[in-house]
Amino acid sequence: MLQTVESRESVGSTLRDEYLKAFRFMILSRVLDEKLASLYRGGKIHGGVFLGKGQEALSVALGLALHKGDVYAPLIRDGAGRLAFGEPVVDALRTYLGSALGPMRGRDGNVHRGRPREGYLAMISHLGAMISVVNGTLMAKRFKKITGAVGAACIGEGATSTGAFHEAINQAAVEKLPLVLVIANNHYAYSTPSSRQFACSNLTNKAAGYGVTAHHIDGTDLLACLNTVSTAVKQAREGGGPQMVVAKLLRLCGHGEHDDAHYIDPRLKHSPVGRDCIKVAEEYLLQQTWADAAAIQHMRQDAVQKVDDALTIVQREPTPDPYRENWCALASRHLSEGFEGPANEIQ
């Protein structure tokens, strides 16, 4: 009996620790997003800025459920998940500000960043395209007899209309791959509402057609996200085949910072789906007495400090020099028509 009580307490404490850990990443992601928006408004960022406001709970739940050796293909609004997966704040800022020292070295920007050889894939803009790539990494692991790893791909509801999505989810099902496909149904693909995107009653219906297990959650509820996403990841890891997670939530910003999102239906904003997952999580923390207001304020200050410190570093770093760029798109330099000498050799 005593043992049961102890184990229950231990489960409770694990959950609390996980929740607090997730909350810290959510805060950090939100603070980083706000800093990126501010840099954008100040003209410091070339190109677009794409934020994850409102999607942090879902995103962080996946980032935390993945282990070293897993494969992660985040999408445009997965700042929180990227941080939880282990991306340092400095990588995001380096990519947005075009630092020559960042993972993309000014050759690609904003959300197009990753370290593929470390299992952290760098998205291309074409929606749905990353899913089959994750499948391929999992097929490779199977060839290499690596067991226990999963691969996760993130998309929005808009990407479920692409051919790439359907080809890839079917492929994962046929190959029985440990794929976790996380769909953030944020109700708008840029400005297009769900009513113009799909006609099924729930996106989980799309899983049934391919023989894939589906999970549905309230994406504004961190606890639900942590529980369901970790369950899906566990099932995939244990050989249950591909898992689809569909989360309902609302994008609390424009498609990018250039977009004022005037088209979002105010009724949605004021419905449960329009809740800010960070506020919901904060209330839950207070209610559970897992943290008090001062502790939460301290977490926020800590996040601001982390982002400011990273920005201070990145703002002093060099931007790419076109005269030191080798203009070579091939790993086999001797076969490149454009290679312009060995001047810039950053490895």
Place this chain on the structure above:
Amino acid sequence: MSITYLEAIREAQAKALADDPRVFIYGQDVGAFGGAFKATKNLAQEFPGRVIDSPISEDAMVGAAIGAAIEGMRPIVEMQFADFSTPGFNQIINHAATLYWRTQTPCPITIRLPSGGTSGSGPFHSQSMEAIYAHYPGVIVMTPATVEDAYSMLLEAVAIDDPVIFCEHKYLYYHLKAEKLPTEAMPVGKARIARAGRDLTIVAYSAMLHEALAVAEELSTEGNEIEVVDLRTIKPLDTDTVMASVARTGRLLCVGEAWPWGGVTAEVIARVATEGFGLLDVPPQRLNAKDTPIPYHPNLWSTHRPTARSIAAAARNLLRS
């Protein structure tokens, strides 16, 4: 003993699978069935688990190959026909071709495209896609014209750390034979002087090489010595070998089975005109397929693409001018 162009492709894949545990083959019907053209005949039996049937999902086939390559594998993707690579186009040119540039992660995938026309195949089983892929940075495009090159270049394609579009010509599958497989090969990216001559340079690749060689043979009986250059790879394009040949002959005819607009022949002529205008005694010429979809009926098809007859006529015109 003799070996066909198709058998050479099969043998190259068998050797790649035998020599390198990172290699696997992925494509429609490639497994127990051995492929639509039997380019993977018995490979699934010889290499269990490494020759995998895919769903009819070209986008996902290439996407999976990219993912596997990121994890250190060396996949060979068989498109059933070059024409069907279009649903996989996005993954090839936007993902595979940009991966190294963006992330410095090599993407060693080989995509085999059974290319070119055969009689009766029509608009969707006859296309030559090399130019459209060569347009994009980040890929290598091979167009082997001989049994020896089909074998050695496919092995090199698998060994290269970049995406390779391997355009194998279906017309050559059964028609072309060699005594044995080669033990050595020219370097990738180097064109070959397939026949030496002094009066006119014909630049060709893939199946058109053999039409050009037939024309050279025919015109030699009329006292004209034609030099035939086999490009072998069209990206990178061996401009030096072409230019050296034009320097010898002063006359250039470039022949391609693909459509004319913005293709390989246009590129060759643009390079010679911009970098070697002074080498030319007369304006360079080119011959391509007609600018229509590829026709089904043999009467139309045989006129749609360049033939020994139309190449000979163009060559004679050039030699007269």
